[in-house]
Amino acid sequence: MRKEEYPESGRNQSPLLVQNEQIPVHPRILFEEHEEYLRELYEPDDFSVREKQVEDFYRVYEDNYGKYGLKLEKGRITLHCSRKWIVSYMASIIAGREVKVDALSMMLSGLGVLEEPYRRYYEERIKSGSKIRMIFGGEEEIEEIEEAKALRNKYKEDIEIRYxxxxxxxxxxxxxDDTVAMDGKKLLARDEEEPLYIGILYLHEEECIKNLRRDFEATWKMSKVLL
Known part of the structure; x- marks a missing residue:
């Protein structure tokens, strides 16, 4: 991965490139991804102790990496990543306590963003007032449609799904909203390989995010209600 940061002397200069940086995900996400396995591994009392230890890491993570997990509040990140990282990183933002989310728009069919344990984070956001719009485009599996359908049936006024x-x-x-966006593409891989993705993550890059939103809105108007 490459991180692009603007130097302090001004936005008009060329971005600085910091290569090969690993972008972490929120400790809560990592813990809950492996929660079932950990419950089998530890006795209930031991599990509770470790759960509390992980909770203590939340503030450490947020203090060290900021609300976006990047030590960066504004700029662009060039990504070369896996499906797992995209899903986990999105969950990190959604689950974080620092980022306000009024509206989430996404075209992420085939990634399984609503599978467990990630669906709980989107439900938490919906309950706090967030609105979600999803566009599927043909790569999704039946399970992914069913996961979206379950969420739609539960929160009819707060999530819209089109195709x-x-x-x-x-x-x-x-x-x-107007704060964070990712524009990416799946690389075609050999059958035995896990697909990889390239893209750019934008943080408070107003013009870039505005252009991505314009494209999303145009696609939304052409799409049909799915669920």
Whole structure:
């Protein structure tokens, strides 16, 4: 991965490039991804102790890496990552206590963003007033449709789901308000390989995010209600 940061002397200079940085995910996400295994491994009392220890890491993570997990509040990150990282990183933002999320728009079919344990974070946001719009484009599995359907049935006023065959099956994107967005693409891989993705993550890059939102809105208008 590459991180692009603007130097303190001004936005008009060329971005600085810091190569090969690993972007972490929130400790809560890592813990809950492996919660079932850990419950089998430890006795209930031991599990509770370790759960509390992980909770103590929450503030350490947020203090050290900031609300976006990047030590960066504004700029662009060039990504070369896996499906797992995209899903986990999105959950990190959604689950974080520092980022306000009024509206989440996404075209992430095939990634399984609503599978467990991630769905709980989106439910928490919906309960706190967030609105979600999703566009599927043909790469999703039946399980992914069922996961979206379950969420839609539970929160009919707060989540909208549409479908269109006009978007690229390899294109992936999400937009959170006017603050965070990702524009990515799946790399075609050999059958035995896990697909990889490339893209750019934008933080408070107003013009870039505005352009991505314009594209999303145009696709939304052309799409049909799915659920």
């Amino acid at each position: 269109t065959p006009s978007i690229s099956r390899t294109g992936k994107s999400f937009i959170i």
